[in-house]
Amino acid sequence: MYDVAVIGAGPYGLSVAAHAAVAGMRLKVFGRPMATWRDHMPAGMFLKSEPWASNLSDPAADHTLARYGARAGFATEHGRPLPIGAFTAYGRWFAEHAVPGVDERTVTRVARLDGPGGGFAVHTADGDVVTARTAVVAVGLLPFARVPSELAGLGREHVCHSTGLRDLSGFRDRDVTVVGAGQAALETATLLAETGARPRLVARAHALNWNTLPVPRARAPHRKLRTPLSGLGSGWRSWAYSELPWAVRHLSAAKREHIARTALGPAGAWWLRERYEGTVPQLLGHALGGARVVDGRVRLTLAGRGGPVAVDTDHVVAATGFTPDLDRLALLDAPLRAGLATVGAGRAPELSGAFESSCAGLFFAGLLAAPSFGPSMRFVYGAEFTAPRLVTGLRTRLRAAAAFPPRQRPRPRASV
Template identity: 55%
Template structure:
């Protein structure tokens, strides 16, 4: 039986595995390395975060993005976006050097067993571990507006469904959303020759400014410090002190996790986007249905005026919602013990441990507990260090025959996935 099973091999899973191996834990990491970045982002996309804020984490800091770029004869400069393909390759390089080999099979079910957990892999093999870290990324949590869910896949998709947009060349495509994924996807579609438009509920699009220089005066740094999530003391708190964020009241944490660093496009997308993409703002989709070979969208403006739109395909770039009910790999015996906070995400304690003893979460699922940094690669360092410390604490407790209380009360999940008050 392993000390730790890491489920997921993206930036968070690889970072956790690196720290766990350095701590001397017996572990296994399973999942396709950097799958979201390799298989679910079209070529031509770039990282929105700065290169220095996009490092995976190993205890000695040897396997940084800077080190990878230097080895490859590339540059990683502040203010110069990194191609997604290069970042995915960096993750594979990190996986080869910074931790144990990755087992690329997928986990199909996770259940409780004597002494810990049993994970069933896609080929039927079963692994056993005393503790588990779920670092499954964002793909299980795709969010599509309810008005679009009845459409066939030929007419609607999520932005994360595409590694290649070539099939939309010369077609009419409507992208729903106003964030980076929507705006960059629309720009790429237009550059392929598609008739691309963006449809958003917001009254205007937001654009990030060119980042300020990292070389700043003491006065500038004191007034508005630069952090991995941007400038300002609030962003610095989210970025550099997730442990402090957790001390806020639950309702406040959930509100900040939902609203902070809201939808916005990177400065380098704007000049590609504005000349070639149609924009329709302040519009809500009330219904959608097939109309011959196309889709007809019925819309309502912010002041209640109806309108309609015909398009050949709709791409929902509407983000992700990390609720417990979407954790399909958990069997009922695990789900029954899982508590959730008000937004439906797992309740986690100070070390990322859930209410199921020995089951830890990482990444987007923990944003309501530890803040907006958990939505970005930058949060992997704090998570890996803290979570592995929690795993070691749990293992010591079991060895001593003690029981560490699970995180405090929240809400719990029923067998059907419904959320109810404790």
């Protein structure tokens, strides 16, 4: 039996695994490293976060994005957006050098083991069953992709979520409507236009929000005090969400739910604005009222201040974000899922300060932790906070801290 099974090999799963490995735990990691980034992001996308705020976490900070960039020959400069492909390659390098092997089989079910010893059974698609005393669910964003109910009845040939667009070439010369007002919507619409499609943007918002040029990292002390810079942006509110997730957790459930839902709302990256404006037609202040297929195309009914508007389009892209909802996590055994305590009226798990759920030994990292710890859990930057605290929780739950060596700077592995 393993000490811990980590389900998911994205930034959070790999970071937790790196810390657990140094802690001396017998570890099993499932997932295809960086699968979301490799398989669900179109070529031409860039990271919205700054390179220095996009590190995966290992105890000695030996495997940073800057270190990999120096070896791979690309710059990781503040204020210079990084291509998705470079970040994906970094994550795979991290998995190879900071994590002791990743099992790429798909996990289909995680169930509680019966008996006094407890633990978990992890079922894989090929019929194997692996057991572990504790389990960490770090499955990323894909299970929680949100598609508006008005579009849910349409088939995949007519509608997809923005995470389903790896290759945009098939939309050349086609009319595509992108729904949303955040970075995913704005960048997807821009890339579609640059690929030869005819996109339009539809959003409920009456105006788009654009991030401003990032403030310099090197500034006079009084300027840093007035406008602090953090992994989630500039300003005191962003700094608090970025650096004090533990404080967010001590707020009321209702307040935490509100913060997770509304903080750091939709906005486009500063470097995208020039490419988008004047290139993508837009219908702002229009909400989806309905959708149906007419003569092989999608007819959208939009509600605006001037009354209903009908738009006919070949395809709809829902760039409408993600909902942290346990009911969408089908790989968790239904009785186990139903028995978990949740945050307020929502369906995200209530977590301890060490990311442990109400089921002893079951931990969560990433988006499902946002209603407990705040919006940093939606970004790669949150892995730096999550990984060491979660592994401390694992040590406590395993009740064998003395069996693990004290944390120390590990000897670097050979890197390429």
